[in-house]
Amino acid sequence: MEVKCRRLEGKVAVVTASTQGIGLAIAERLGLEGAAVVISSRKQKNVDEAVEGLKAKGITAVGAVCHVSNAQQRKDLIDTAVKNFGHIDILVSNAAANPTVDSILEMKEAVLDKLWDINVKASILLLQEAAPHLRKGSSVIIISSITGYNPEQGLTMYGVTKTALFGLTKALAGEMGPNTRVNCIAPGFVPTRFASFLTTNETIRKELTDKTALKRLGSVEDMAAAAAFLASDDASFITAETIVVAGGMQSRL
Numbered sequence: 001m002e003v004k005c006r007r008l009e010g011k012v013a014v015v016t017a018s019t020q021g022i023g024l025a026i027a028e029r030l031g032l033e034g035a036a037v038v039i040s041s042r043k044q045k046n047v048d049e050a051v052e053g054l055k056a057k058g059i060t061a062v063g064a065v066c067h068v069s070n071a072q073q074r075k076d077l078i079d080t081a082v083k084n085f086g087h088i089d090i091l092v093s094n095a096a097a098n099p100t101v102d103s104i105l106e107m108k109e110a111v112l113d114k115l116w117d118i119n120v121k122a123s124i125l126l127l128q129e130a131a132p133h134l135r136k137g138s139s140v141i142i143i144s145s146i147t148g149y150n151p152e153q154g155l156t157m158y159g160v161t162k163t164a165l166f167g168l169t170k171a172l173a174g175e176m177g178p179n180t181r182v183n184c185i186a187p188g189f190v191p192t193r194f195a196s197f198l199t200t201n202e203t204i205r206k207e208l209t210d211k212t213a214l215k216r217l218g219s220v221e222d223m224a225a226a227a228a229f230l231a232s233d234d235a236s237f238i239t240a241e242t243i244v245v246a247g248g249m250q251s252r253l
């Protein structure tokens with residue numbers, strides 16, 4: 001990723017689920033634009049490797065293990081940011097789960113709870129933890145999905161939790177202004193591990209590609225560029241919005 005602009009110099013960013021895929025690309029882009037980054041995921045080994053990779057690119061990076069559903073680990077993540085850098089300017093809530101392809105009517109209650117806990121509730125609880133440390137001019141970015149608009153088969157209840165994030169963004173922007181902006185990104189389909197059950201199937205991959213106006217899947221760098229913009233002062237009058245980064249896929253509720 002080649003980035004020349006340093007519009008995040010002096011800022012501190014916390015990114016959840018950021019040891020690979022979209023989260024890691026966001027951490028890298030924020031770091032290359034000058035932010036100090038605090039990355040995290042469930043596994044220490046993944047955290048250590050990602051921190052080393054970012055440092056090798058000249059980025060100031062620290063890491064913490066944080067399964068977003070674990071209260072102590074959410075606290076540890078925010079404590080890591082505050083102990084190392086004193087405050088937080090950018091918080092990217094990126095973790096999500098899609099544990100089953102069951103239809104909603106067949107979904108077990110435990111799975112419904114897990115989807116709600118990881119995809120929606122954990123963002124709220126993490127923000128409660130982070131809020132006292134967010135500086136004036138800070139930016140919260142919630143990662144939703146194009147499936148929040150179009151719940152594809154196999155992603156239906158997951159899609160509903162991603163729809164909830166559009167509302168959460170609006171509600172939090174009202175509560176957290178004027179000092180903090182809250183925005184959302186709705187990525188289209190990106191060939192990461194998370195989406196591999198779709199994107200490695202040639203037929204499905206072609207269907208998804210054909211649904212875009214640009215006739216391609218997204219890249220993690222596409223998502224990182226949108227996040228860097230929303231985190232920066234270039235977006236200083238933008239709050240309560242969702243940016244759809246999906247190559248022109250249908251995006252209306």
Ligand code: NAP
Nearest residue numbers: 017019020021022041042043068096145189190192194195
């Ligand atoms: P990914 O490449 O599979 O990466 C997932 C990352 O999350 C890994 O670093 C993983 O590391 C970490 N992780 C998983 N569960 C976690 C948890 N409970 N708590 C903390 N960290 C966790 O996934 P991705 O495609 O980048 O997805 C990132 C976000 O983009 C998700 O919110 C997803 O809904 C959204 N999204 C993705 C697509 C797509 O097509 N890829 C489209 C729309 C939206 P560990 O294993 O070490 O925990």
